[in-house]
Amino acid sequence: MTQFLPWLMWGLAAIFYCYGFFQRVAPGVMVQELMRDFAVGATITGVLSSLYFYAYASLQIPIGLMLDRIGPRRMLAASALIAGLGCYLFSQAGGVELAYVGRALVGIGTAVTWVGALKVASVWFPPKRFALLTGLTMAMGMAGAVGGQVPLGLAVAEFGWRATLVGTAMIAGVLAVAFALIVRDRPATASQQSYDPEEGSKLWSGVALALKEPQTYWTSLFGALLAAPMLTFAGLWGVPYLMTRYDVARPEAAGAVSLMLIGWGIGSPIFGWLSDHWHRRKPPMLVATLGSLAITLIWLYLPLPLGLLSVLLLLNGICAGGMVLLFATAREHNPNWAAGATLGIVNMAVMGTGAIFQSLTGWLLDLGWTGDLLNGARIYSMNAWQSAFLVLPACQIASLLGALMVRETFCKPQK
Numbered sequence: 001m002t003q004f005l006p007w008l009m010w011g012l013a014a015i016f017y018c019y020g021f022f023q024r025v026a027p028g029v030m031v032q033e034l035m036r037d038f039a040v041g042a043t044i045t046g047v048l049s050s051l052y053f054y055a056y057a058s059l060q061i062p063i064g065l066m067l068d069r070i071g072p073r074r075m076l077a078a079s080a081l082i083a084g085l086g087c088y089l090f091s092q093a094g095g096v097e098l099a100y101v102g103r104a105l106v107g108i109g110t111a112v113t114w115v116g117a118l119k120v121a122s123v124w125f126p127p128k129r130f131a132l133l134t135g136l137t138m139a140m141g142m143a144g145a146v147g148g149q150v151p152l153g154l155a156v157a158e159f160g161w162r163a164t165l166v167g168t169a170m171i172a173g174v175l176a177v178a179f180a181l182i183v184r185d186r187p188a189t190a191s192q193q194s195y196d197p198e199e200g201s202k203l204w205s206g207v208a209l210a211l212k213e214p215q216t217y218w219t220s221l222f223g224a225l226l227a228a229p230m231l232t233f234a235g236l237w238g239v240p241y242l243m244t245r246y247d248v249a250r251p252e253a254a255g256a257v258s259l260m261l262i263g264w265g266i267g268s269p270i271f272g273w274l275s276d277h278w279h280r281r282k283p284p285m286l287v288a289t290l291g292s293l294a295i296t297l298i299w300l301y302l303p304l305p306l307g308l309l310s311v312l313l314l315l316n317g318i319c320a321g322g323m324v325l326l327f328a329t330a331r332e333h334n335p336n337w338a339a340g341a342t343l344g345i346v347n348m349a350v351m352g353t354g355a356i357f358q359s360l361t362g363w364l365l366d367l368g369w370t371g372d373l374l375n376g377a378r379i380y381s382m383n384a385w386q387s388a389f390l391v392l393p394a395c396q397i398a399s400l401l402g403a404l405m406v407r408e409t410f411c412k413p414q415k
Contacts, residue, residue: 006124009183013076013117014137016175018144020110022168023087024052024235025148025261029254030161031240036377037161038096041369042388046362048096048103049236053355055107060351061344063112065203071185072119075112077176083109084172091165109172114141114347123186135269142265145234149258153239153250206334206341215333220346221402222285223326224353226292229392230320231354232361234260241385246306256310260317267321272328279411281329285403288322293396295319300389326350332409357391364388 027034027049034045067075086105093099114137121133155164210216233241234257242253267288275284298304299312326346334342368384380388407414 005182005184006120009124010117010120010133010137012175012178012182013072013113013120014140016076016080016110016179017113017117017137018140018147019083019168019171019175020113021141021144022148022152023083023106023110024231025145026152026165026168028234028236028239028257029149029153029250030156031236032375032377033156033161034099036375038093038099039376040096041378042362042365042380043359044096044362046236046359048099050355050358051100051103052107052110053231053351053358055104056111057348057351057355059108059111060115060348061203061207061341063115064340064344067112067115067119072116072123073179073183073185076116076183077179079109079112079116080172080176080179081109084169084176085109087165087169087172091162091169120183138268139265142261145261145264146258149239149254149261150251153254157250202337203341206338207345209338210330210334210342210345213334215407216330216342216345218402218405218407219326219330219333220349222289222399222406223323223330223346223402224349225395225399225402226289226320226323226326227350228353228357228395229292229296230260230264230317232357232395233257233389233392234264234317235354236358237361237365237388240380241389242306242309244380244385245382248306252306256306256313259310260313260320263314263317263319264321265317267318268324269321270318271322272324275325275328276411280408281325281332281411282403282406282408284322285325285329285406286400288319288325289396289400289403291319292316292322293393293400296392296396300386300392323350328411329406329409332411332413333407336413357395361388361391364391 027045031045034048035041038044038048040048083106086102086107086109088102089105090099090102093102117137118130118134121130121137125133152164155167159167238257238260239250239253242248242256243250246253271284271288275281278284295312295316299309299316304312327343330342330346331339365380365384365388366378368387369378369380370384372379372381
């Protein structure tokens with residue numbers, strides 16, 4: 001039982017990360033319903049979805065400090081309750097204002113998921129297993145993202161989006177109870193002091209130092225702008241776009257989009273392994289950005305059958321997996337003692353950029369709207385979609401610039 005308990009505690013935290021990723025992409029399969037029920041266009045829908053990312057991103061730096069001070073058991077339990085409350089409020093919203101509050105609460109509640117799972121892993125497992133558990137946690141996140149496509153789309157079609165979200169709110173409540181009953185902050189043999197005030201001061205000193213390092217910005221530009229098309233297309237606008245372009249039902253469109261997320265899950269460890277194997281960071285970065293740009297231009301502008309486009313979305317996701325090199329490279333350009341602050345900053349950049357481009361794409365769609373409605377929801381022409389999706393290759397070009405400006409570390413700390 002003592003050997004099983006750490007796996008159970010980490011497993012619960014990893015399931016919560018899976019839940020957070022599910023919530024991240026969930027609006028993408030209910031865009032038409034949200035527009036219809038809230039009587040809004042793409043701009044407001046984009047803002048509504050992006051509130052998750054703004055809330056999530058803003059908490060990435062303080063969340064580590066809070067975990068050290070409060071401990072993972074109470075942090076995870078309270079966060080799951082907040083996420084469940086937000087999901088329930090969203091499901092009951094009669095207008096967009098309450099939906100804003102609910103979506104932001106979901107972002108606040110799930111902000112702890114990644115760091116919380118790694119905190120449990122670091123406390124309850126030997127260091128030699130940390131890399132394995134990090135990879136397994138990321139895999140759980142990708143599983144949640146895939147679950148937020150076809151399975152969620154089928155549930156929305158069968159039960160409606162409100163009832164479906166009530167069910168997901170209940171899942172968060174169950175997780176909160178499980179965290180409170182099962183998760184422990186540390187082994188009984190460990191020190192009872194969970195928070196050192198000097199660590200808090202060191203964290204903020206690390207933030208200041210990382211913000212003074214130019215390479216922090218170039219690596220962030222590379223990673224955040226490589227991830228932004230994924231969070232924009234797969235996270236929100238991909239399903240309605242494919243439904244319009246190919247005149248297919250939601251499950252079929254969601255299945256194609258889920259391949260992009262599966263590719264992201266495949267590409268992340270591949271690019272990490274290649275970078276470590278080559279002892280280089282820049283070559284894999286350039287492969288990732290150039291590959292993403294070329295593939296996006298092909299599927300976005302060439303008349304392709306849905307089957308071939310789906311394959312390209314998978315390859316696009318694999319190339320986008322190269323964004324994980326952001327974390328290692330940013331760490332290597334900053335002192336090891338500032339690693340936590342550095343990772344918080346770059347993760348905040350990724351999530352914040354995703355929020356901006358989800359909203360921007362919605363605004364561009366509304367600029368191209370010709371006034372057509374279907375069942376109370378706005379319908380956008382292919383010209384509007386093509387114009388709005390210019391942001392995707394634009395992001396990848398900016399990511400390429402960032403990769404070119406990153407100084408090679410040869411996989412070694414530079415300070």
